[in-house]
Amino acid sequence: MTLATLADVLGPAKSGGYAVAGLVTLGWEDMRAFVAAAEAEKCPVILQAGPGCRAHTPLPILGTMFRHLAEGSSVPVVAHLDHGYTKDECELAIDSGFTSVMFDGSKLALADNIAQTAEIVELAHRAGVSCEGEIGFVGYANGANSAGTDPIEAEQFARETGVDAMAISVGNVHLQQDKEGGLDEARIAQIQQLTDVPLVIHGGSGVPVAQRKKLARETNICKYNIGTELRMAFGTAMRDAVNSNPNRFDRVEILKETHDPMVAAARQVLSALKG
Numbered sequence: 001m002t003l004a005t006l007a008d009v010l011g012p013a014k015s016g017g018y019a020v021a022g023l024v025t026l027g028w029e030d031m032r033a034f035v036a037a038a039e040a041e042k043c044p045v046i047l048q049a050g051p052g053c054r055a056h057t058p059l060p061i062l063g064t065m066f067r068h069l070a071e072g073s074s075v076p077v078v079a080h081l082d083h084g085y086t087k088d089e090c091e092l093a094i095d096s097g098f099t100s101v102m103f104d105g106s107k108l109a110l111a112d113n114i115a116q117t118a119e120i121v122e123l124a125h126r127a128g129v130s131c132e133g134e135i136g137f138v139g140y141a142n143g144a145n146s147a148g149t150d151p152i153e154a155e156q157f158a159r160e161t162g163v164d165a166m167a168i169s170v171g172n173v174h175l176q177q178d179k180e181g182g183l184d185e186a187r188i189a190q191i192q193q194l195t196d197v198p199l200v201i202h203g204g205s206g207v208p209v210a211q212r213k214k215l216a217r218e219t220n221i222c223k224y225n226i227g228t229e230l231r232m233a234f235g236t237a238m239r240d241a242v243n244s245n246p247n248r249f250d251r252v253e254i255l256k257e258t259h260d261p262m263v264a265a266a267r268q269v270l271s272a273l274k275g
Helices: 004-014 028-041 051-056 059-071 085-096 111-124 151-161 185-194 211-217 229-245 251-256 259-273
Strands: 021-023 045-049 077-084 098-105 128-136 165-168 199-201 219-227
Touching: 004 021, 004 077, 004 128, 004 165, 004 219, 004 251, 021 028, 021 077, 021 259, 028 045, 028 229, 028 259, 045 051, 045 059, 045 165, 051 059, 051 151, 059 077, 059 085, 085 098, 085 111, 098 111, 098 259, 111 151, 128 151, 151 165, 151 185, 165 211, 185 199, 211 219, 211 259, 219 229, 229 259
Parallel strands: 021 045, 021 219, 045 077, 077 098, 098 128, 128 165, 165 199, 199 219
Antiparallel strands: none
């Protein structure tokens, strides 16, 4: 069994100068492809259940799926709740077998974000589970604007919450479909001067691959969340499978044809980040 916590995989990444991918899952097909890709690359992987995934499949089912894949894997697999917005949601994830939870209090006032995140950290650590928090707000392409992370607030947040990893807003944006963005390296350096907690980049699909590699080697950014580019790969594979035989209706047969393209897409992501 190679089920791991977030702290288990980010500690070695931080000291070793590489990053681990948090791959956003939506169903069984991409989950198993992501683990197959991690095994092929011989690196750890973080399977993430975000709000979209949870709207489709209940957390107890997702926990069982994640753990089943981890138990049969030759590489460390983290079962991670992404963007948990309430204590109840984080508690249910822990009870469902997740090994890591992210509490997202980024829209709260600083004091409230610290207080609520610290409560989730305590809850998680009592259960042997890791906790990620967010300071600053990471916006959305064609949606809510970002609010950049203040380095002084980041230091206070890390110190007073005890999070195992801290998501920051430094030019990254969720749901970006190209890699033409870029991260504010000066702001990252300022944050890193004040705290040595492992750093997380949400919206990693919008970060140029060369910058992902560089910052994984040179900074405390140990985790990149990658979703959009993999969902795009799945959509392309699904359309190709359907269009190759429009009369076919067995969804299992159709979905089988997404596996190899998803493994290939995930391997590209993983290989760019590993040490």
